[in-house]
Amino acid sequence: MRMVEAIDRFFPGLTDMLAQGRFHDIEALLVERDHLSELFAQCIESHLLNHADDVNRMRTNILYLTLLNETRAMNAHAFALIDRIQALFLSCDTSSKDF
Numbered sequence: 001m002r003m004v005e006a007i008d009r010f011f012p013g014l015t016d017m018l019a020q021g022r023f024h025d026i027e028a029l030l031v032e033r034d035h036l037s038e039l040f041a042q043c044i045e046s047h048l049l050n051h052a053d054d055v056n057r058m059r060t061n062i063l064y065l066t067l068l069n070e071t072r073a074m075n076a077h078a079f080a081l082i083d084r085i086q087a088l089f090l091s092c093d094t095s096s097k098d099f
Helices: 003-020 026-051 055-091
Strands: none
Touching: 003 026, 003 055, 026 055
């Protein structure tokens, strides 16, 4: 799966979950989060291995890796938000009517 497709699939689910306040899909979102983290690592490793000798395209390579790193950082913020949501969800009193 391509990186763009994985991100396009992840963020609408996160946004919908937050907007609607429905957390029943949080486990699937956590699995997707882990998959996305692995995909970032694979993408960076693949790019470094495949383009390490291409000195002529160094600017392009640096730009690509910078964009990939910024996207990874943006996802890290989303992942931290999911972790906070999970902690709040697990700490809720399920016997309360406000749940």
